[in-house]
Amino acid sequence: MAETKQTVAVIGAGSWGTALAMVLADNQHEVRLWAHNEDQIAEINEHHTNHKYLPDITLPERITGYHSLTQALDGVTVAVLAVPTKAIREVLAKASAEASQPLIIVHVSKGIEPDTLLRISEMIEEAVPGELLEEVVVLSGPSHAEEVSLRHPTTVTVSARDMKTAEQIQDLFINQNFRVYTNPDIIGVEIGGALKNIIALAAGITDGLGYGDNAKAALITRGLAEISRLGTAMGANPLTFSGLTGIGDLIVTCTSIHSRNWRAGNMLGKGKNLDEVLDSMGMVVEGVRTTKAAYQLAEKYQVDMPITKALYNVLFNGQDVKDSVDALMTRMKTGEMEDLFNILDERKND
Structure with a gap:
């Protein structure tokens, strides 16, 4: 002390x-x-x-x-x-x-x-x-x-x-x-803390749809890769995202009823529209605004962020929640380690 x-x-x-x-x-x-x-x-x-x-x-x-x-x-x-x-x-x-x-x-x-x-x-x-x-x-x-x-x-x-x-x-x-x-790493700490709210919204949606722990584990893991891609493109140290403001924040925000972003996503997954959700929360749901900003950042830095894009379309373009989640689970196949190798290559070139 x-x-x-x-x-x-x-x-x-x-x-x-x-x-x-x-x-x-x-x-x-x-x-x-x-x-x-x-x-x-x-x-x-x-x-x-x-x-x-x-x-x-x-x-x-x-x-x-x-x-x-x-x-x-x-x-x-x-x-x-x-x-x-x-x-x-x-x-x-x-x-x-x-x-x-x-x-x-x-x-x-x-x-x-x-x-x-x-x-x-x-x-x-x-x-x-x-x-x-x-x-x-x-x-x-x-x-x-x-x-x-x-x-x-x-x-x-x-x-x-x-x-x-x-x-x-x-x-x-x-x-x-x-x-x-x-x-x-001030950039990584801020980006990790902000973008985890997007993944928490999506995790709440999968729970609201009744998709269980397997789907949520996949979402959190791929969400971390998505955060790391954007954060690294913005100048963050990728190792930051394996710490408290990356994995730590994702775990606590995506798995707890205390999380207002998870609760908001859960209501969306159960069929409520965004206005109904925000009216019932009584507190600010930062993930909604952050989804819009992250979607814009992904375009600016030309970073692939499929979870963010899907959530953006649900929140702001009226796309069906279940269809969007199902589409995420059937994306083009890729190697799990490709993101890591790409990030390491970018750091090496810097």
Whole structure:
């Protein structure tokens, strides 16, 4: 556990932001948890709960809720950004107007911005004036907020261009229940964390169709190959995808009812349309937006991503769910190791 205690702002009081605020409070840091909903902030401060997002959890008293970004950011040097991808630019515009000194921004969201095709760290660097941004750090890995809030053992990865800053954030979060590793591959960490949501949606669909564990294992395995192909084309280290933000994230997101992307896919597999699914979820399903962005990235980098393409056609072109999954299972035959050899050849040529 870190010896130096800090005041840290957590921007976003959803399930993940609140769970990470608990980790920081357990490490004896003072935590300012910001949300735009005044009733939610009142509940956090008066009852030490955030029932909508983490039912039956009591929050440590070191967590104080804030509705004012000015007050939440006053004097802090580290801000944890825990809002959905679609809200990042709006929130950062407000934060930039209120910040009084440079910030280390630790982003914990998992997505890619459609159309611009920017990773979240790139969005932050574009949206925050240089004089107010000390460094961007990514925190990602196989982690359900529900389990983190119960202090179940969890491992995650932090990455930054400046590894000294990554190590600083590692020290900020690490404790006996929440283990933090560092990884210098910021592209791979972000791509792995974002694209696993696509595969989780697809895994939920196969479960909703009743196709069983064999089909899901195939989907996860081929999904990992698909993520590795795109990530490597974008400059990531392929070894990153065999770690926490690759295999680890895929396992936890594709196999658990805690995963909102799996749950959304499961409903799609059972016959609900996308609008019905999103209305019933009550929380953002990042995999939907990420599917669109990944489809665009696959075209940009000319990378074969059949699972992403099939899911894109289901979500945005109205293709039948069962027909799309069945078509995936009957694609042209190929050698299982061809992807690995192609990736290794590309790295060798670089």
